[in-house]
Amino acid sequence: MNKRDDLYVEYITLLNTRGLHERAVQALNSRKFHPWEGGEGKVIGQHVFAHVELAKQALAEKRFEQAVSFLQQALVYPDHLGEGKLAGAQENNIYYYLGLAHEGLNEAQRAKECWTIASQGLEEPASAMYYNDQPPDMIFYQGMAWLALGNDKEAKRRFNKLIDYAEKHLFDDVKFDYFAVSLPDFLVFEDDLKVRNEVHCRYMMGLGHLGLGSLKLADEQFEQALRLEANHTGAHIHRAMC
Incomplete structure (x- = not known):
């Protein structure tokens, strides 16, 4: 599994499915991925999913600044993930939750800006x-x-x-x-x-x-x-x- 990106991303998917998002992020960050045919979007998808779910947990616990941090990380695709962001990437969920996080921080204008993007x-x-x-x-x-x-x-x-x-x-x-x-x-x-x-x-x-x-x-x-x-x-x- 360690030699094959396609199998390794399935392992990460399993971690995320089980709610082990911190471990999923650690696994993503411990490997340099390479593009493979048919694998478009899979590694990036797990990267985004893990950080959004961590942000949702932080929101539920009123850790609003940490939620903002997780969501900002979801917007950035590190080089080691092996795939860049497509033009017009759909990030409505990220900006919706960013709005909730800024609302929790009493930053009404920033919340409105995020929700406007999300809409x-x-x-x-x-x-x-x-x-x-x-x-x-x-x-x-x-x-x-x-x-x-x-x-x-x-x-x-x-x-x-x-x-x-x-x-x-x-x-x-x-x-x-x-x-x-x-x-x-x-x-x-x-x-x-x-x-x-x-x-x-x-x-x-x-x-x-x-x-x-x-x-x-x-x-x-x-x-x-x-x-x-x-x-x-x-x-x-x-x-x-x-």
């Missing part, structure tokens, strides 16, 4: 076939940022977009329409694609209902997503918010 970006839901497809989480956090800014209309518009897209595409017959190497995971059989699509859509519906405050409906959708994919990190994380 922007691509707002049209998409499939989850390729690693750079629009993550539904980012649309959810756009909505959460609009709520923090006091604009319920814009927030609900995004939450409803997630639900509408998911309901429309839940039972799509999904196929790859061209050859691509940057799949988010190793997928071979068409059944895998159909299951992945259903998981993705149920996750979207869960996020939409969560944003609208329909916690029972959100929990039901997250539960169904997890029945199909027990290790779906996003469903676990956001189900805990129900």
Whole structure:
């Protein structure tokens, strides 16, 4: 495992899945990664995830300055991770939580600035076939940022977009329409694609209902997503918010 970046990042993913985020950060920082075909976004994804989760723990314990520090680290991709930041990287979740941290520090203007950044970006839901497809989480956090800014209309518009897209595409017959190497995971059989699509859509519906405050409906959708994919990190994380 120590010689293969692809296996090592799976180890880090396991640490993050188990909530061992400090150990995940230590593991990330102890290795120099190299790009590999099909691995786009995986190391960076674990780097961001670990720091955001550490920040959320700090927020819950009112350690607001430390939360800011963790989130600022999430915005920077150290050279040893082997991948730079793409133009237009979606960081709505980071800026949403930065807003909460600055609010906790009684820095109202900085909080508003962060939420304003978090409220922007691509707002049209998409499939989850390729690693750079629009993550539904980012649309959810756009909505959460609009709520923090006091604009319920814009927030609900995004939450409803997630639900509408998911309901429309839940039972799509999904196929790859061209050859691509940057799949988010190793997928071979068409059944895998159909299951992945259903998981993705149920996750979207869960996020939409969560944003609208329909916690029972959100929990039901997250539960169904997890029945199909027990290790779906996003469903676990956001189900805990129900």
